[in-house]
Amino acid sequence: MEDSLYTLIDTLNRRLVSHGETITVVESCTGGALASALTGVSGSSQWFRLGLVTYADQFKRELLGVSQEGLENEGAVSEIVVREMVTGAMRLAQADCGIAISGIAGPRGGTEEKPVGMVWFGFGFSDRIEAVRMQFLGDRNSVRSQSVEFSVRKMLQLIT
Template sequence: MLDVCTQLAERLLRLNWMLVTAESCTGGMIASRCTDLAGSSAWFDRGFVTYSNAAKMQMLGVHEALIDVHGAVSEPVARAMALGAAYQAQASVSVAVTGIAGPSGGSPDKPVGTVWLAWCIEGRVSAQCQRFAGDRRAIREATTLHALHGLLERLPH
């Protein structure tokens, strides 16, 4: 079976679409995984690493009120990140992730391993919350893979 990035590349090339990423907890791992593939410049446009709330607001246009009301790790913020990334890059496809990779930073409502993911395909956004187990590395790796697989599932064939 083909690697998820190879499958993404084939699909995006067929559609003539470019991908952009907006990453918080993964710190660029999704973009890195995509650009590990030779020739990725034909289908991967750019990645935003918006680790801080200020970066989410400045680079992606996430409204401060969304972060204040819902927190950075939330569905509204993940959706706004995906939309903002697509808008800033004028791309057809984006994926965004925001979460708590640990080992600290969790709360009873949002324990370590809580990650919100959002995918924007031609302006339509879907989002999903996941709770990944393991240490910081495992959570970030699981988030990266889930984001890529989720994108592949949502792209038209």
Template sequence: MSDQALMQLSEQVGEALLQQRATLTTAESCTGGWIAKVITDIAGSSAWFERGFVTYSNDAKQAMIGVHPETLLSYGAVSEQVVREMAQGAMQAAEASFAVAVSGIAGPGGGSAEKPVGTVWFGFASQNGKVTACHQCFSGDREAVRRQATAFALKTLAEDFLQIA
């Protein structure tokens, strides 16, 4: 997805959040703040974007957004259970209406048979109690995986949580 397409998607997310008088927060690991960057590229995003957490290390996930050490030990950072806790913890810490969380293996190393390079888990949470998670396997180099993850997170947030057609 091009930079222009990411900006358009961010604008759509922002317009939907403004209409709902809602706010968004992000909790990012492998994307390293790229989702927050794309969002804050939009002038006026401070009206609907609360804050972003870059929680690259397990320690940061625990200290900043309350991911339980037991969850990390049992399932690993790249897991459904962890992104669910990341989304819920970020939403609570930021007092936001919605949260999106991302944790994955962007490469080139770090993959395994169970979790190959390109595996990315996404968590989404809303104040109404809805929490979902899903994963994707992206191809390409590190930047390609991160770009695809950023696009997927925004698109899923828009379509599944904000009901943008």
């Protein structure tokens, strides 16, 4: 893990511990990289509840309660789906907050409307859900690593 990411996660660690809060993550395009990074920090067992990789839409529906309508109308890489993913993960894990990631890491799978590097993030809290769309450049590994770092940075900004 890079030093800058480790520092960000350590800051998140301290913030979650001081607030007595827990977190869960549900990932698609990052394939568990966020859960791995978060649990790479000593003390994460105090606040990390559950990490899921729901690559197939079937499990987004069955495990998280993502609507078939949202998947069919908007696709897995969409605002509505990450909102439903984070809501379902928080409910399943009984966590105070959560992060959902769904995107197109490439090199294939992109379209004009949803190009390679487009990633949707859902950030869930007990009182709200925030969704953010980002467009990253680079190869598959770069898109995935940028997604992990962005999600930690954004969670630090949003957590109160």
